[in-house]
Amino acid sequence: MAIRHTRCHKIAISLVICAGVGLAAAPYARAEDLPVSDEARMHFKAGVNYLQDPDGSQFENAYTEFKTAYDLSHSPKVLGNMGYCAMKLERDGEAIDAYTNYLKVAPDIAAQERAQIETDLYTLTASATVLAVSLSSARPNLADARLRDTRYSVHGNVSNIYVSSPGVFVLVVRAGHHTIDVTQNGAVRARWEFDAIGGAHLSHTFALQEPVAAVPGGRPSKILPWLTVGVGAAGLATGAVAGLLAVAREHSLEGECPMNICPTSNGASDKAAAYTFGTVADIGLLGGGVLAATGIVWLIASGSGTAPPATTPVASGGGRCTGRGCYGTLQVDF
Numbered sequence: 001m002a003i004r005h006t007r008c009h010k011i012a013i014s015l016v017i018c019a020g021v022g023l024a025a026a027p028y029a030r031a032e033d034l035p036v037s038d039e040a041r042m043h044f045k046a047g048v049n050y051l052q053d054p055d056g057s058q059f060e061n062a063y064t065e066f067k068t069a070y071d072l073s074h075s076p077k078v079l080g081n082m083g084y085c086a087m088k089l090e091r092d093g094e095a096i097d098a099y100t101n102y103l104k105v106a107p108d109i110a111a112q113e114r115a116q117i118e119t120d121l122y123t124l125t126a127s128a129t130v131l132a133v134s135l136s137s138a139r140p141n142l143a144d145a146r147l148r149d150t151r152y153s154v155h156g157n158v159s160n161i162y163v164s165s166p167g168v169f170v171l172v173v174r175a176g177h178h179t180i181d182v183t184q185n186g187a188v189r190a191r192w193e194f195d196a197i198g199g200a201h202l203s204h205t206f207a208l209q210e211p212v213a214a215v216p217g218g219r220p221s222k223i224l225p226w227l228t229v230g231v232g233a234a235g236l237a238t239g240a241v242a243g244l245l246a247v248a249r250e251h252s253l254e255g256e257c258p259m260n261i262c263p264t265s266n267g268a269s270d271k272a273a274a275y276t277f278g279t280v281a282d283i284g285l286l287g288g289g290v291l292a293a294t295g296i297v298w299l300i301a302s303g304s305g306t307a308p309p310a311t312t313p314v315a316s317g318g319g320r321c322t323g324r325g326c327y328g329t330l331q332v333d334f
Helices: 038-051 059-073 077-088 092-105 111-126 223-256 265-302
Strands: 003-007 128-136 145-152 158-163 169-174 176-184 187-196 201-207 327-331
Touching: 038 059, 038 077, 059 077, 077 092, 077 111, 077 327, 092 111, 092 128, 092 169, 111 128, 128 176, 128 187, 145 169, 187 201, 223 265
Parallel strands: 128 201
Antiparallel strands: 003 327, 128 169, 145 158, 145 176, 176 187
């Protein structure tokens, strides 16, 4: 049996394993008593290939292949790989279950491999937060509900999707800031944002609401705000020009119409034109200023919405268990 060891940081800790966080291990037959079909070997090899991809390990695809190989063979040797992939995906409850069962039922585990897995289990359980969640809805059918958990990190956000079950659904997540969305048919119907602390037990009931239609493109259109600003600017420009013309006419009339009395019809006409220009200037400057200010405020308001944090479907190849790091082991044959 060939083993590849992946080591991030070496830490000195006492090996205390809190296996109670995971589900109780079911009894398994010995590996030599279990037939391994060609189909199981094919899926197992595909999982190994995904992990050894030259462009980077594909943990999500590898995990799916290893789970299929295990369902077909029930060989305990697959459990180590399932635990390794689940740990990288931050599906920590599944990683704890797989690693715990692997240590119990797998034969002839090398001492170094066992020590590394025990270290993984210690780190995973120390940073684990157990969630007990349930769904409440006026609609009786919750079979298509999904829970999307996202943990936000400076190293990159990590998302995992879980299929909900009736009653209380137990989920184990890694310490950090999380958001859980409950979705049905792709629409978000409830959200819970919280901080997970290692060793904590939290509970939450999702009251599902009818989904709100999303705005196409994710952000409100800015065409009307910009149009409002443009009309306001045009009004300001028109008012300024009309004001200058009114001032010019008034200056020319000072000599023609002493004491504001115009002896000729031309003077009276110029006086009426000056009054008209003054009125246009007042309307343009006041109305244009109001429209321009309204458009600017509208633009600020329409651009203030914060887009939701980007998420990644799986953890990157450099995933960690805690700030101190973790180990990992990988079987490449069975």
